[in-house]
Amino acid sequence: xxxxxxxxxxxxxxLQFFVSYCRSLIAAYExxxxxxxxxxxxGINERQVNGQDFARLLQLVRMCPExxxxxxxxxxxxxxxxxxxxxRAAFHRIAPSLEKxxxxxxxxxxxxxxxxxxxxxxxxxxLIAAQLSNQ
Amino acid sequence: MLGPVDYVYWxxxxxxxxxxxxxxCKGRVFLRYLPLSLYMLVAALLTVGRFVxxxxxxxxxxxxxxxxxxxxALLTICMFFALMGLYSHVxxxxxxxxxxxxxxxLLLALTxxxxxxxVMNSSAKLLTKFVVELEQNLNFVGLVLTYLLWGAVMKMRExxxxxxxxxxxxxxxxxAFAGNYALHNLAPGHSTVxxxxxxxxxxxxPLAWAHxxxxxxxxxxxxxxxxxxxxxxxx
Numbered sequence: 133x134x135x136x137x138x139x140x141x142x143x144x145x146x147l148q149f150f151v152s153y154c155r156s157l158i159a160a161y162e163x164x165x166x167x168x169x170x171x172x173x174x175g176i177n178e179r180q181v182n183g184q185d186f187a188r189l190l191q192l193v194r195m196c197p198e199x200x201x202x203x204x205x206x207x208x209x210x211x212x213x214x215x216x217x218x219x220r221a222a223f224h225r226i227a228p229s230l231e232k233x234x235x236x237x238x239x240x241x242x243x244x245x246x247x248x249x250x251x252x253x254x255x256x257x258x259l260i261a262a263q264l265s266n267q
Numbered sequence: 268m269l270g271p272v273d274y275v276y277w278x279x280x281x282x283x284x285x286x287x288x289x290x291x292c293k294g295r296v297f298l299r300y301l302p303l304s305l306y307m308l309v310a311a312l313l314t315v316g317r318f319v320x321x322x323x324x325x326x327x328x329x330x331x332x333x334x335x336x337x338x339x340a341l342l343t344i345c346m347f348f349a350l351m352g353l354y355s356h357v358x359x360x361x362x363x364x365x366x367x368x369x370x371x372x373l374l375l376a377l378t379x380x381x382x383x384x385x386v387m388n389s390s391a392k393l394l395t396k397f398v399v400e401l402e403q404n405l406n407f408v409g410l411v412l413t414y415l416l417w418g419a420v421m422k423m424r425e426x427x428x429x430x431x432x433x434x435x436x437x438x439x440x441x442x443a444f445a446g447n448y449a450l451h452n453l454a455p456g457h458s459t460v461x462x463x464x465x466x467x468x469x470x471x472x473p474l475a476w477a478h479x480x481x482x483x484x485x486x487x488x489x490x491x492x493x494x495x496x497x498x499x500x501x502x
Contacts, residue, residue, distance in 0.1 A: 149436075204474065
């Protein structure tokens, strides 16, 4: 009984801390505006990105060369997005207001992926420029 | 007999905390977060020490067993001071630094006294039982203190991204360990899971702290309300 209680509290605590950790990662990216080129590539016109675009954006991110400093952040946010998607599906019929909250979070994750893509595009351009200057 | 996976975990167990220390130096926050950096340094050194003892005396030896439990207790005490270091950071602006330090020492002394009261009737191997019991009690105190610290971070609207990430990473670590401990008691079988899961969980903290040390600038700020898990919208 006590072990079950500790388990429930621990899971609640884990989710609380993990969500906060991921939000702190995402919050740093939310202030960044997308470049014109990233908007063209992703087809995003405003700051608002649909949560469903996360997987597509992540695929584009994977196609770019890694700058070597964002893979852990992307991994954590991908896990967070998975948790959100599961929670959204679970709350779909029970609590529509909660489902909306989950969707807003998913949108933040998608914007995070868009900014990560933007950074990788800039990194790729830098690599190409360096290669051209060496030739 | 240990397999290649065990050796990989062992190596990562020494390598990742060492990386966190290097990241703290690289991010020029080694002294700023001295108790955290020292905890990582001690964790790396003790993991190497465990391997040396294992190599010399073997896994089922008393030497290894004693070294493991004593080093684990030492590590837990270091973790306690690392946690107090974070408390000190959160309460610094209020000028409660000295009170936090005094409170930490008092709490540590109280935990030791309580542990001694629990084990004092065991006539044989009193010190060993004390060390094992102390480690468990300090882990529990650490878990509660981390939850309280997070409450303070939210209440006081802490905005330093680095502090928020360090505290939330610690919260994830403690919660995962508490959950693992509870689940182990609920389902005592599946020994493979209970052998590897804590080792995997232990890798999280150095990774997350290394990221916070090197990637998050000291001056970076975020609003606390949007990152609270219970808050409705992100911005």
